Amino acid sequence: MKKYRTHTCGELNKKNKDQNVLLSGWINKKRDHGNLLFIDLRDNYGQTQCVIDKKNKLFKNIEKTPLETVIKINGKVIVRSDDTINKDLSTGDIEILISDFEILGKTKELPLPVFSDQEYSEEIRLKYRFLDLRRKKIHKNILLRSRVISFIRAEMEKLGFLEFQTPILTSSSPEGARDFLVPSRLNPGRFYALPQAPQQFKQLIMVSGFDKYFQIAPCFRDEDARADRSPGEFYQLDIEMSFVDQEDIFEIIEKLFNNLFTKFSKKKIENSKFPRITYENAMFKYGTDKPDLRNPLEICDLTELFIRDDVNFEIFKNLVKKGSIVRAIVTKNTKNQPRSFFDNLDKWAKEQGWSGLAYLTIETNKDALTAKGPIGKFFSNDALKDFMKISKSEVGDSVFFACGKKPEVEKILSQVRTKIARQLNLINDEKFSFCWIVDYPMYEIDEISQKIKFSHNPFSMPQGDHKNIDFSQPLKIKAYQYDIVCNGIELSSGAIRNHIPELMYKLFSIAGYDKKSVEEKFSGMINALSYGPPPHGGIAPGIDRIVMLLANEKNIREITMFPLNQNAQDLLMNAPSEVNENQLKELNLKITKK
RNA sequence: GGGGGUGUAGCUCAGUUGGUUAGAGCGAUCGCCUGUCACGCGAUAGGUCGCGGGUUCGAGUCCCGUCACUCCCGCCA
Numbered sequence: 254m255k256k257y258r259t260h261t262c263g264e265l266n267k268k269n270k271d272q273n274v275l276l277s278g279w280i281n282k283k284r285d286h287g288n289l290l291f292i293d294l295r296d297n298y299g300q301t302q303c304v305i306d307k308k309n310k311l312f313k314n315i316e317k318t319p320l321e322t323v324i325k326i327n328g329k330v331i332v333r334s335d336d337t338i339n340k341d342l343s344t345g346d347i348e349i350l351i352s353d354f355e356i357l358g359k360t361k362e363l364p365l366p367v368f369s370d371q372e373y374s375e376e377i378r379l380k381y382r383f384l385d386l387r388r389k390k391i392h393k394n395i396l397l398r399s400r401v402i403s404f405i406r407a408e409m410e411k412l413g414f415l416e417f418q419t420p421i422l423t424s425s426s427p428e429g430a431r432d433f434l435v436p437s438r439l440n441p442g443r444f445y446a447l448p449q450a451p452q453q454f455k456q457l458i459m460v461s462g463f464d465k466y467f468q469i470a471p472c473f474r475d476e477d478a479r480a481d482r483s484p485g486e487f488y489q490l491d492i493e494m495s496f497v498d499q500e501d502i503f504e505i506i507e508k509l510f511n512n513l514f515t516k517f518s519k520k521k522i523e524n525s526k527f528p529r530i531t532y533e534n535a536m537f538k539y540g541t542d543k544p545d546l547r548n549p550l551e552i553c554d555l556t557e558l559f560i561r562d563d564v565n566f567e568i569f570k571n572l573v574k575k576g577s578i579v580r581a582i583v584t585k586n587t588k589n590q591p592r593s594f595f596d597n598l599d600k601w602a603k604e605q606g607w608s609g610l611a612y613l614t615i616e617t618n619k620d621a622l623t624a625k626g627p628i629g630k631f632f633s634n635d636a637l638k639d640f641m642k643i644s645k646s647e648v649g650d651s652v653f654f655a656c657g658k659k660p661e662v663e664k665i666l667s668q669v670r671t672k673i674a675r676q677l678n679l680i681n682d683e684k685f686s687f688c689w690i691v692d693y694p695m696y697e698i699d700e701i702s703q704k705i706k707f708s709h710n711p712f713s714m715p716q717g718d719h720k721n722i723d724f725s726q727p728l729k730i731k732a733y734q735y736d737i738v739c740n741g742i743e744l745s746s747g748a749i750r751n752h753i754p755e756l757m758y759k760l761f762s763i764a765g766y767d768k769k770s771v772e773e774k775f776s777g778m779i780n781a782l783s784y785g786p787p788p789h790g791g792i793a794p795g796i797d798r799i800v801m802l803l804a805n806e807k808n809i810r811e812i813t814m815f816p817l818n819q820n821a822q823d824l825l826m827n828a829p830s831e832v833n834e835n836q837l838k839e840l841n842l843k844i845t846k847k
Numbered sequence: 848g849g850g851g852g853u854g855u856a857g858c859u860c861a862g863u864u865g866g867u868u869a870g871a872g873c874g875a876u877c878g879c880c881u882g883u884c885a886c887g888c889g890a891u892a893g894g895u896c897g898c899g900g901g902u903u904c905g906a907g908u909c910c911c912g913u914c915a916c917u918c919c920c921g922c923c924a
Contacts, residue, residue, distance in 0.1 A: 282884075289881035306881060319875080339884055362875065364857060368885090369873075371859050376916050429924040449924085476923045604851095707924060819917065 257325060257357075263299020267346050269330040276301060276349065277325045277357060279387065280318060282368050290316055292351075294326060297392075301344045303328060305351040315354055321367055321384075323358030326351055375810070379824040382815055394804045394812045401517060401800055402469055405490055408509055414467040414492070419454035421447060421471070427774045428711065430474035433485075441841040447473035450793060453778045455493040456712070456750055459789040460781045466493045469796060475821075480808045481742070481798060484821040487809075489745070490799075493791035499733050499749055502792055503527070503689060506737060510687065510794075517803045520683050523547070527687040527737070535690050540580075540667030542693075545741030546686040548674040552666050553644045555579045555654070563633035569611075569656045579656045580666055583644050584673055587651040588614050588625075594676065595626070598653070601672060607665055611654040615646060628654070671741070685739055685802070692716070693734040696727045696763065707764050709734050712757070712778070713748035714790075719756050727763045737794065739802060747792025754782045 257277045265274065281295035288307040292315070293300050303326050305312055318324065328349040339345030364380075365373050367387045378385040386392060406416065425432045425446035432446035448454075450472045458466045470491040478484040494502060511525050523546070535542050538551045558564055559573045569579055587594070595612055602610040613626035615637065622637045623629065632640060646652055653673065655665045674680050695715050697708040705727055713732040715722055722730060733749035751757050757779065761771045772779055800812045810816040817823055837843065 284883045284886050285880090286883070286886075287878095287880040289883080291883050291886085293884070302884070304882085334882085337882055337884090342884080345884090362857060366858060366874065369858080370885090371873080373858070374854085374916065377858080379916095426924085430922075452924095474923060477921085479923090480918070482923075710924060712924095820915095 261298035262294050262296040262301045263343055265301060265330055265344050265347055265349075267332055269347065270332050272330045273328070273352075274330055274349065275325065275327050276303070278323065279367075280320050280322050280324060283316075283320065285316060291348075292326075294324070294349075295387075299343055301347075301349060302339070302342070303349040303351050304331075309351065311351070311354060315351070318356065319360060319362075321360045321363055321387075322356055323360075325355045325357055327353040375818060376824065379810075379816070379818055382825050386814065391811060394800070394806065395814055397517065397804055398796075398800045398812055401513070401803060402796065404513060404516065405509070405796075406469070408512060409467045409490075409492075412465075412505060412508070414465040415463060416468055417458060417463070417466055419448065419451040419458075419468065419470065423448050423454075426452075428707070430476050433473045433475050436840040436842055438839050449474050450489060451491055452710075452712070453775070455491055455791060456778060456789065457781050459493055459495045459750075460784070460786045462495075462787075464495045466791075467491060470793070478817075478819045478821070481801065483797065483809050483813060483816055484819065485817050488796040489793040490796055491791070491793045492747075493789060495787040495789045497749070497788070497790055499691070499735060499790070502747060502749075502790055503529075503735075506792060506794070510737075513799070514685050514803065518685070520685050523684050523686040527689050529689045529691050531692040532690055532694065533692065536663055540663040540665075540670065542690050542736060543738045543741055543743040544667075544688070545671065545674075545680065546688055547680045547682075547684055547740060548670060549679055550582050550584065550670045550674055552580050552582055552670065555581050555640065555643060558636060558640055558643070559656075561636055563636045564631060566611075566628055566631035569654070572656050577657050578659055578662055579654060580662050581644060581652050581654045582666060582670055582673065583646045584651045584653070584677065585647075586649045587677070588616055588649045590651070595651075598669070598672065598676070602665075602669070605665075605668065607655075610669065611656075612651055614651040615641065615648050617648050622648070626651070687737065687739045690736040690738060691734075692731045693736075694728060695730040695732040695734075695760065698728070705764055709746060710748050711761065711764070712750050714751045715756070715760065719753065724759065724763060733790065735792075737792070742798055742802065744798055745792050745794035747790065749788070749790035752782055752786040752788055754779055757782070 255275060257275065259275045260269070262276055262278045276294055278294040278296035278301075281293040281300055283293075284291040290305050290312065292303045292305070294303050305315055326349060328351045330347050331350050332347055333339075333345075363384065365377050365384055367384055369388075373385070386395065409416070422435060422445040425434065425444065426449060429449055432449065435445040435447065437443045437445060448470075451468065451470050455466055455468075468491045470489050471486055472489055473486050476482075476484065492502075492505070494505070507525070507527055511522060514520070514522055528546070530544070532542055535544055537554070538544070540552055556573055556578045559566065559569045559579050564570070569577075573579060598612070599610045602608075611628045613624040613629040613632075616623050616625055622634055624632050624637055640652075641647065644652060653669055655662045655669070657665070693713075694708050695713065696705045698704070699706045709732065713734040716731045716733055724730075734746065735748065736746045737744045751760065758768050758771060762768070766774075797809050797812060801807070801809060804812050806812055815823065815825065822828065
């Protein structure tokens, strides 16, 4: 017989009737009737009820054994009587009549209960992560993550991709996020950087002729945390392909995501061919380049109304004269919403630091149109009619306005759009709604310096015939640069890469980098692209966010085994930690105290 | 770097306009209970009220500072 177990805690059923079995696991729960004791024994695979009564001389002993002790149980599989079957358990038809038991691993008093649906503070959860990870929900999430990753690997291989590792110790990249630096002992005063993404390496892999690459790639960025963003490290499904255009990449991802999301979630995918939305259009209709398409609300532009003489809302009119715009969101048939619905939105808007939210509701009074609400009185009847035409609103609808500079209005209304939809319950949470955001501009104006900078990846290929690009109007140049978005969450960006060195120098020069600095900063890349580079492109969906969507979790720590806390500390392993003088000396480092 | 929230028993939380000895559930310990699956019943132990300072006859409660955790803004080509 086996030493520890003949079966796992999740597999016994009626078919094993009367067998003598050996199970090992944790005591999940005891139900002590004094002369009869039930023990739920738990392992990675499930839970099995074990039972012992007073006649057994081990009774007192096992009764005193605390929860979360690891024990080995020897006993017989008994089929439960009909009235004692537990339908919620895969092993609920049977139980084990204990004949012998042995303690394999003792426990101290638990700092956090494992068998409980209570929420615990992050501090205690991360400090005792190994206990937290025993708990049902997060244990399940981690198993899901494992299955998702192995499914992705299998699918990618089926699609003809090869997995390659890229270096973890690499060079600091001049743009982008802050790097994590690693001092070099052999090269005093010099540092490696951990890769923010294997961007240059995956392009080098294409130049090296490997054609289709993927990797479940660790990426490191020293930026502040958010609920959906770990400080430190995260994982991307890094993909790069040669001899492809944008649509070839979309096709691969749509295939993969349809399979993946269908396999691991019951939620419906709204469109198996993901809609393509231009960046410009997305910013106009949704105010953001990561729109939640489950939300039916759209934004419209009403600036022209505030030039008319029969609209007297002077605050907006004055702002419009100075170059501001007015945009709005129409909510269908909300005339009977309680006053508090409107007041709460206005209050919330003020909490966000805005001047509040102007709104009106269109109603009729003896066939004449009226506009109710704080700014309703400023519109003439004719203005209202045109207003309804432009905004596609009808009697009974309400309209929420924002006025200001374009980026500001976009930002406000994108948040208002989400807020209203949540309040009116317009978002169907049982759906996945994917889309591609395409045609990103190559450049944008830096708000602080007012200089032209790359809006996304400087290695992206500009659109159009690259021999005839009009560089005199750089802000009009669009790139083969795209994002994939699901339910308002940005999963990834990608691009067709610029594989033509002369074009790259030109593009960098517009952003203020001369040839020499480009060669310095991207020497490996530029050099490689000078020796027969294939046209290529790729994408890198975030694994963590995919798993969050599939597990229906809002916080990345719920799907990460050993996450750092918000201050980028590991409370379990005590990292980061101080190092001793010798280590510093070897690395030629000195700590200056603040 | 900035703003919000939280911090009371091992865990999750309650604690009134400042007023006697700071409570509950779970857990722990002890006792009773032979069909539970969140078993039930009774008892006991367990507190620097995050930390420091102040106001007050009196502070868990009010004020100032500080620390920790968290959410958001900045940041994330």
